[in-house]
Amino acid sequence: MHHSTRSETPARTPSWTLAIVLALTVTLAVAAVSTRAQQRRTSATYGVDDFALIAAEARPGDWLSYGRTYKEQRYSPLDQITSENVDQLGIAWVYELGSKRGIEATPLVVDGVLYTTGAWSVVYALDVVTGEPLWTHDPDVPREVAQKACCDVVNRGAALYEGKILSGTLDGRLIALDAQTGELVWETQTVDPEQPYTITGAPRVVKGKVLIGNGGAEYGVRGYLSAYDADTGELVWRFYTVPGNPADGFENEAMEMAAKTWNGEWWKTGGGGTVWDSFTWDPELDLLYVGVGNGSPWNQNLRSPGGGDNLFISSIVALRPDTGEYVWHYQTTPGDTWDYTATQHIMLAELPIDGRVRKVLMQAPKNGFFYVLDRATGELISAKNYVTTTWASHVDPDTGRPVELPGARFVDETAVVFPGPLGGHNWHPMSYSPLTGLVYIPAQEMSNLYVPDLEYEHQEGQWNLGVTPAQAADVPDAVLEAIPGTTKETFEDPPAELVGTGHLLAWDPVAQEERWRFQYDVPWTGGTLATAGNLVFQGTPYGMLTAYDATSGEKLWESYTGSGVIAPPITFQVGDTQYVAIMSGWGGAFGVVGSRAARKAVESEGRVVVFALGARGEEIERQPDAEIQVTRVEHQSTPEMIAAGKTAYNRYCLVCHGYAAVGGNVITDLRQSIPRVYEFYDQIVLEGARVENGMPAFADVLDPQDVANIRAFVLDRRDRLYQEQQASGGGR
Ligand code: CA
Numbered sequence: 023m024h025h026s027t028r029s030e031t032p033a034r035t036p037s038w039t040l041a042i043v044l045a046l047t048v049t050l051a052v053a054a055v056s057t058r059a060q061q062r063r064t065s066a067t068y069g070v071d072d073f074a075l076i077a078a079e080a081r082p083g084d085w086l087s088y089g090r091t092y093k094e095q096r097y098s099p100l101d102q103i104t105s106e107n108v109d110q111l112g113i114a115w116v117y118e119l120g121s122k123r124g125i126e127a128t129p130l131v132v133d134g135v136l137y138t139t140g141a142w143s144v145v146y147a148l149d150v151v152t153g154e155p156l157w158t159h160d161p162d163v164p165r166e167v168a169q170k171a172c173c174d175v176v177n178r179g180a181a182l183y184e185g186k187i188l189s190g191t192l193d194g195r196l197i198a199l200d201a202q203t204g205e206l207v208w209e210t211q212t213v214d215p216e217q218p219y220t221i222t223g224a225p226r227v228v229k230g231k232v233l234i235g236n237g238g239a240e241y242g243v244r245g246y247l248s249a250y251d252a253d254t255g256e257l258v259w260r261f262y263t264v265p266g267n268p269a270d271g272f273e274n275e276a277m278e279m280a281a282k283t284w285n286g287e288w289w290k291t292g293g294g295g296t297v298w299d300s301f302t303w304d305p306e307l308d309l310l311y312v313g314v315g316n317g318s319p320w321n322q323n324l325r326s327p328g329g330g331d332n333l334f335i336s337s338i339v340a341l342r343p344d345t346g347e348y349v350w351h352y353q354t355t356p357g358d359t360w361d362y363t364a365t366q367h368i369m370l371a372e373l374p375i376d377g378r379v380r381k382v383l384m385q386a387p388k389n390g391f392f393y394v395l396d397r398a399t400g401e402l403i404s405a406k407n408y409v410t411t412t413w414a415s416h417v418d419p420d421t422g423r424p425v426e427l428p429g430a431r432f433v434d435e436t437a438v439v440f441p442g443p444l445g446g447h448n449w450h451p452m453s454y455s456p457l458t459g460l461v462y463i464p465a466q467e468m469s470n471l472y473v474p475d476l477e478y479e480h481q482e483g484q485w486n487l488g489v490t491p492a493q494a495a496d497v498p499d500a501v502l503e504a505i506p507g508t509t510k511e512t513f514e515d516p517p518a519e520l521v522g523t524g525h526l527l528a529w530d531p532v533a534q535e536e537r538w539r540f541q542y543d544v545p546w547t548g549g550t551l552a553t554a555g556n557l558v559f560q561g562t563p564y565g566m567l568t569a570y571d572a573t574s575g576e577k578l579w580e581s582y583t584g585s586g587v588i589a590p591p592i593t594f595q596v597g598d599t600q601y602v603a604i605m606s607g608w609g610g611a612f613g614v615v616g617s618r619a620a621r622k623a624v625e626s627e628g629r630v631v632v633f634a635l636g637a638r639g640e641e642i643e644r645q646p647d648a649e650i651q652v653t654r655v656e657h658q659s660t661p662e663m664i665a666a667g668k669t670a671y672n673r674y675c676l677v678c679h680g681y682a683a684v685g686g687n688v689i690t691d692l693r694q695s696i697p698r699v700y701e702f703y704d705q706i707v708l709e710g711a712r713v714e715n716g717m718p719a720f721a722d723v724l725d726p727q728d729v730a731n732i733r734a735f736v737l738d739r740r741d742r743l744y745q746e747q748q749a750s751g752g753g754r
Contacts, residue, residue: 085128087227088128092303097552098552100594102599105556113642122625128451142163143163145187146630147201153632223298231343233343239316264335286325300313321432322359331357352393360413360470362445375403382531402419409467409527445468450464465524524546561588585606604631605629606628614688666728700733
């Protein structure tokens with residue numbers, strides 16, 4: 023693999039003799055340089071180069087990149103911990119991150135150091151055996167950026183390459199840190215900071231280039247993936263996923279082709295198609311597979327009136343990694359209108375299909391179908407729904423297109439659709455065991471009531487979906503009846519059992535069939551890890567890290583981590599000992615958007631928990647249920663104020679503070695504030711008095727009357743909570 027600038031890097035100095043001679047004979051300044059070079063030479067992270075990443079399978083004790091290897095199977099050949107002895111796992115160490123927001127990262131491990139990321143894009147280096155912190159790098163993300171983040175202030179991890187840790191920041195920077203010291207080597211702003219872009223995904227490194235995407239399609243942006251030189255941070259190429267204004271000319275032929283599938287003036291709202299999570303590279307075929315997100319706004323009727331496929335939203339696009347040149351695409355949801363991103367985990371494997379071994383890629387995107395594609399050509403091999411899908415009956419094997427069901431496209435009428443915008447599967451990584459031949463999917467059964475926003479107007483930089491949260495009064499009886507157990511009373515504040523459920527799904531990708539499942543009564547369960555010990559590990563919103571028999575699905579072991587878990591576990595080996603590590607910290611989209619189901623999760627408290635056989639570290643204690651008893655707060659709110667407040671709340675507050683002001687155990691539940699807080703809403707909401715906590719100022723879009731209305735709505739919700747708690751004898 024080429025690497026043009028290698029010879030310029032000081033730590034590439036080949037000779038120990040040279041370093042020793044320099045250190046002994048020349049000035050202090052030169053000696054300092056040589057010591058630094060020597061340090062970097064001895065840092066094992068320097069050995070994580072193209073060769074090591076391609077040959078990652080040869081280093082089972084390490085975890086070198088996001089999905090462990092470029093195949094991103096999240097399968098470990100380590101087999102000290104097995105289905106026979108997993109019940110002897112104990113806590114080896116715990117590291118407290120001191121954060122209370124969602125934790126989604128996959129840690130990396132090389133030569134005794136665990137590198138990981140947390141809320142607000144902070145990067146950590148910990149001693150992998152003791153948990154002692156080696157360094158922390160806080161990129162000082164301005165807290166007002168939270169206003170642009172649809173799905174909590176999370177980060178899914180870093181990349182390791184030639185002595186550097188590479189990581190994205192919520193405010194759109196790509197940073198390179200010295201792996202040994204945590205010092206900044208370079209940083210690059212990858213987005214226009216005036217636009218509502220954010221980075222939550224992990225970068226990947228391919229042949230000396232750092233690849234990074236971004237999010238923001240809920241607000242109105244044009245999605246793209248960028249490649250930066252790992253040595254300098256300079257932009258090498260950028261691939262836009264949706265066309266811009268044709269009047270400005272197209273960047274390439276792919277954009278010209280894509281523009282033929284759009285209508286209207288989509289570029290005015292950005293078009294969407296953000297690459298906010300998954301992409302991976304096949305070194306043999308030299309193809310980079312990029313998962314592309316939903317359109318912006320969601321509602322296609324408003325985004326591209328008259329329809330069209332709207333390439334390349336909700337697609338997997340194959341590119342040449344050296345140039346960003348388009349090779350092929352497969353669109354999972356043509357003309358998406360439901361937020362069915364295809365940026366979910368992309369996994370590569372060799373599968374026996376009809377008597378021959380084929381190079382495939384697999385994805386379980388939000389739309390509920392499990393796809394197996396030929397990764398050389400993009401040809402559909404098979405697709406089958408892995409959860410309930412009421413938007414499409416099946417994927418036509420001849421055309422490769424979904425066969426939509428009538429009524430699912432909510433052009434002028436409300437529609438109940440499975441899956442909803444949180445998907446049949448979200449960003450939580452799945453895993454594949456070559457031993458069992460099964461893919462382990464953090465699946466969920468969730469529906470949504472899509473209500474077209476008939477008065478929609480795009481508002482620059484704000485929440486722009488083109489759908490509105492359903493108001494009970496607007497919901498037709500027939501629609502209510504379609505959701506079992508729903509009435510007009512329960513609809514506005516749906517009880518937990520209506521929100522959805524999750525399950526760990528063991529899926530046979532060849533037969534396209536379920537083999538087993540483990541059912542949970544909440545959705546939004548953690549990413550998975552498969553191991554050669556015939557185990558599958560997964561965390562839960564209830565704070566457990568759990569091990570299952572990979573063949574049978576039998577639950578074999580669990581341990582409490584102190585917070586709801588959404589992140590995926592990893593495993594690694596140091597000396598003779600195999601470890602399992604998990605990052606615990608409830609949050610992410612479902613955690614912040616809230617609902618009664620999200621409140622069942624254990625409150626967010628960020629930590630790294632590492633387990634080994636026979637380890638006898640102290641177990642994490644359970645905290646008592648933190649449900650706060652609210653008092654009555656007097657207020658003179660008129661029904662008109664409450665209604666107007668709800669409308670404003672739904673547009674500006676809901677995405678973080680939750681449906682019907684029911685928070686999800688991550689961000690403050692507004693109904694439970696101490697009463698004095700309600701007197702300071704102008705300062706908090708308009709002026710940003712709590713910006714350090716991540717509560718931005720909204721003076722650019724709200725005025726004091728709006729704030730009074732929002733307060734009226736919140737206090738009305740508090741009244742209802744108070745009444746419920748009184749009725750149930752003082753609450754839970
Ligand atoms: Ca989305």
